[in-house]
Amino acid sequence: MPSFPKPKIPDAVVPPPLRKPGKPGSGGTPKGQAPADLKETPERKSAGDKMLEVGKEAPIDALGWVDQRLAASGFLTGMLFRKVPKGTNWFYTLGSATLFAFIVQATTGVFLAMFYTPSATQAYSSIAHINNEVPLGQLVHGMHKWGSSVMVILIFLHMGRTFFFGAYKYPRELNWVIGVVLLILTMTMAFTGYLLPFDQRSFWASIVGININGTGPVVGPYLSDFLRAGPELGATTLSRFYAIHMLLVPGAIIALIGAHMYLVVKLGTTAPPWVKAERPKVAAPVSQLDAGANGNGRVNGNRVNGAPVDGEGNGGSAL
Amino acid sequence: MKPQDKQKYLEEYEFLKKKGKPFFPYAVMKDSVMALIVVAVIIAMSVILGAEQGPKADPTSTTYVPRPEWYFFFLFELLRVIKPPELVPIATIGIPTICMVLLLLLPFYDRGPERRPERRPIATTAGIITIIAMAYLTYLGATGGAPTEVEMQVSKKYEAGKEVVAGAGCLACHKLGENGNNGPGPELTHIASRIPRAAIIRSVEIGPGIMPSFRELPPQKIEQLADFLSSLD
Numbered sequence: 216m217p218s219f220p221k222p223k224i225p226d227a228v229v230p231p232p233l234r235k236p237g238k239p240g241s242g243g244t245p246k247g248q249a250p251a252d253l254k255e256t257p258e259r260k261s262a263g264d265k266m267l268e269v270g271k272e273a274p275i276d277a278l279g280w281v282d283q284r285l286a287a288s289g290f291l292t293g294m295l296f297r298k299v300p301k302g303t304n305w306f307y308t309l310g311s312a313t314l315f316a317f318i319v320q321a322t323t324g325v326f327l328a329m330f331y332t333p334s335a336t337q338a339y340s341s342i343a344h345i346n347n348e349v350p351l352g353q354l355v356h357g358m359h360k361w362g363s364s365v366m367v368i369l370i371f372l373h374m375g376r377t378f379f380f381g382a383y384k385y386p387r388e389l390n391w392v393i394g395v396v397l398l399i400l401t402m403t404m405a406f407t408g409y410l411l412p413f414d415q416r417s418f419w420a421s422i423v424g425i426n427i428n429g430t431g432p433v434v435g436p437y438l439s440d441f442l443r444a445g446p447e448l449g450a451t452t453l454s455r456f457y458a459i460h461m462l463l464v465p466g467a468i469i470a471l472i473g474a475h476m477y478l479v480v481k482l483g484t485t486a487p488p489w490v491k492a493e494r495p496k497v498a499a500p501v502s503q504l505d506a507g508a509n510g511n512g513r514v515n516g517n518r519v520n521g522a523p524v525d526g527e528g529n530g531g532s533a534l
Numbered sequence: 535m536k537p538q539d540k541q542k543y544l545e546e547y548e549f550l551k552k553k554g555k556p557f558f559p560y561a562v563m564k565d566s567v568m569a570l571i572v573v574a575v576i577i578a579m580s581v582i583l584g585a586e587q588g589p590k591a592d593p594t595s596t597t598y599v600p601r602p603e604w605y606f607f608f609l610f611e612l613l614r615v616i617k618p619p620e621l622v623p624i625a626t627i628g629i630p631t632i633c634m635v636l637l638l639l640l641p642f643y644d645r646g647p648e649r650r651p652e653r654r655p656i657a658t659t660a661g662i663i664t665i666i667a668m669a670y671l672t673y674l675g676a677t678g679g680a681p682t683e684v685e686m687q688v689s690k691k692y693e694a695g696k697e698v699v700a701g702a703g704c705l706a707c708h709k710l711g712e713n714g715n716n717g718p719g720p721e722l723t724h725i726a727s728r729i730p731r732a733a734i735i736r737s738v739e740i741g742p743g744i745m746p747s748f749r750e751l752p753p754q755k756i757e758q759l760a761d762f763l764s765s766l767d
Contacts, residue, residue, distance in 0.1 A: 357580030381649030388641035418591035419600035
């Protein structure tokens with residue numbers, strides 16, 4: 216390994232902090248010529264004023280410090296101010312609503328976990344404790360219980376919107392696949408969470424559910440043995456379901472939600488399929504997505520942006 | 535989708551996007567309103583419907599009817615539609631797995647450029663039929679009762695066994711005379727003509743297929759139950 220001399224980083228390479236330019240008259244170092252009536256400014260500067268100035272700049276400096284190291288401001292402003300296509304309507308809120316339902320589940324789940332005991336002997340009484348003694352315990356427990364129904368409904372509505380709008384087609388195929396995996400993981404959460412209250416209903420339903428898995432060809436018996444974690448449904452089953460419900464699946468869901476949303480931002484949300492673009496006469500700019508693959512340079516799209524031209528017999532064309 | 539279709543879509547999309555509004559604040563506003571509605575609905579459901587506990591899980595008491603959460607009803611009800619024992623794996627694993635694979639691979643076999651639902655008759659029809667089928671199965675599951683009474687007239691010596699059958703939740707999955715759900719389990723009305731008494735006891739204790747095991751029932755109750763069922767021919 217050749218050793219490199221330690222280079223001194225020139226000041227010009229260091230990105231400038233996100234510092235607000237000082238307002239004339241408010242101190243700082245005014246650039247250019249100061250107006251005549253500001254001549255006295257340096258004299259007014261006391262130690263207190265300086266402290267105040269530093270205090271005022273501190274949040275901006277801190278942001279600048281963080282941004283120099285994360286270089287995230289470009290991405291964040293790009294994400295926040297990216298345009299959503301024309302025609303975007305309330306159907307397009309179903310995905311974020313599902314995410315929000317998941318956040319409610321995660322939050323209420325954390326609070327339930329503070330009081331829940333995943334043991335066959337204590338699970339039932341710890342739920343009774345949550346319901347009857349913990350302040351707002353029944354509310355949080357109820358939100359977690361009914362939140363799962365709301366989340367499942369929202370997932371199906373979101374999936375229906377994606378299906379009927381043809382939003383799973385090119386170039387968003389992979390995001391559909393991720394979404395279906397998220398649906399399966401959510402159903403796994405519902406199945407494993409159902410046993411945790413350990414009442415009669417959840418106990419017997421889980422036995423049937425595990426037996427159903429057991430009827431599968433080849434892997435079925437192994438799957439049901441794995442889920443049951445013993446000859447009978449009992450303490451080991453409960454802790455296994457608890458671990459799957461608390462650690463394994465939530466981790467996978469969070470990771471896949473991240474991938475799902477990354478692709479949403481990267482590829483953009485679809486427009487409703489019946490919203491038609493008025494076709495420009497000049498060749499439209501090639502999307503960045505495909506620019507490389509097609510070998511076409513980017514054309515400046517501003518020309519067509521201001522004055523759209525009427526469609527030219529594209530009625531039957533694919534949207 | 536041909537390369538020129540892809541190209542056309544991307545151009546069209548780029549154009550629609552140019553004419554759109556920025557995500558913040560327009561889409562963020564709608565998303566936030568929706569998020570508030572979601573939380574309000576969840577809190578309202580929690581307050582109104584609560585989170586009551588059932589009786590504590592008890593392997594020795596089988597009086598409880600196994601019911602899944604409502605959004606699994608459509609899977610559960612498939613078992614009632616498909617009853618022959620040799621076809622059970624098709625209902626439990628086969629059909630759901632095939633449906634999931636079909637769903638997962640949807641973008642890879644539906645590759646046409648058309649996106650408007652009214653111009654994709656096959657996809658739209660399939661989607662609507664799927665929704666109706668799932669809604670119907672969910673409805674069946676929701677209305678399927680959990681009877682705990684056997685209205686059959688039996689002689690006195692089988693009365694005790696009849697009570698065990700009624701109390702142990704057999705009717706959740708088995709039809710018996712006028713009572714019980716017809717499936718997922720086989721009908722019990724003439725069970726003795728099909729299997730002998732020993733096999734009935736073995737089934738109760740082992741729980742073949744998806745049936746839970748009832749071996750925790752007291753031996754005397756199992757005897758009474760077997761007496762009753764083996765009288766039904």
